[in-house]
Amino acid sequence: ETGVTQTPRHLVMGMTNKKSLKCEQHLGHNAMYWYKQSAKKPLELMFVYSLEERVENNSVPSRFSPECPNSSHLFLHLHTLQPEDSALYLCASSQDAGEGTQYFGPGTRLLVL
Amino acid sequence: GDSVTQMEGPVTLSEEACLTINCTYTATGYPSLFWYVQYPGEGLQLLLKATKADDKGSNKGFEATYRKETTSFHLEKGSVQVSDSAVYFCALSDLGYKYIFGTGTRLKVLA
Numbered sequence: 001e002t003g004v005t006q007t008p009r010h011l012v013m014g015m016t017n018k019k020s021l022k023c024e025q026h027l028g029h030n031a032m033y034w035y036k037q038s039a040k041k042p043l044e045l046m047f048v049y050s051l052e053e054r055v056e057n058n059s060v061p062s063r064f065s066p067e068c069p070n071s072s073h074l075f076l077h078l079h080t081l082q083p084e085d086s087a088l089y090l091c092a093s094s095q096d097a098g099e100g101t102q103y104f105g106p107g108t109r110l111l112v113l
Numbered sequence: 114g115d116s117v118t119q120m121e122g123p124v125t126l127s128e129e130a131c132l133t134i135n136c137t138y139t140a141t142g143y144p145s146l147f148w149y150v151q152y153p154g155e156g157l158q159l160l161l162k163a164t165k166a167d168d169k170g171s172n173k174g175f176e177a178t179y180r181k182e183t184t185s186f187h188l189e190k191g192s193v194q195v196s197d198s199a200v201y202f203c204a205l206s207d208l209g210y211k212y213i214f215g216t217g218t219r220l221k222v223l224a
């Protein structure tokens with residue numbers, strides 16, 4: 001497998017559920033990112049990890065909790081979400097944080113009921 | 114703060130028409146500039162990039178020139194194809210860990 005993969009591709013959850021999104025990169029990169037993509041809004045950077053350390057957290061509500069156990073894997077744990085959190089969640093990686101080209105996964109389409 | 118502004122879509126063109134998607138930016142430093150493309154059901158893919166003033170990025174017939182004097186990075190293609198139908202995002206990477214994206218411009222090419 002190559003590139004950046006994300007699972008699941010689609011997720012429907014209730015506001016009281018707990019779920020996790022998974023991202024894996026096979027590119028040997030040191031940095032990984034979570035973005036939120038909502039209709040008619042710019043891509044929103046949520047979290048940045050560099051060598052498994054969180055280096056950016058853009059005022060994201062605590063109901064989103066990232067985890068980076070190693071440089072190849074990134075998780076986004078979700079709990080007590082709101083309907084307005086429904087969006088496409090994109091994972092990306094780059095060789096180093098804030099530099100060069102980002103490579104994106106296909107995203108997880110999340111619907112919160 | 115840094116920002117990227119790109120033209121509102123959707124843009125609808127006939128096959129073989131010329132394409133221009135405008136992008137302007139504001140930045141405190143000397144950013145790198147990117148165009149990404151998103152096909153239906155997929156994540157963003159890098160289309161082209163430029164890292165300094167007057168650089169021209171090109172790929173798959175698309176071009177964009179980094180114009181510092183006008184703070185612009187317009188995307189152009191001389192002859193579009195139906196397969197170019199997608200959403201195009203202008204982006205910049207500046208100091209620190211910031212990547213700033215525009216809102217995206219949807220392109221629809223008709224046969």
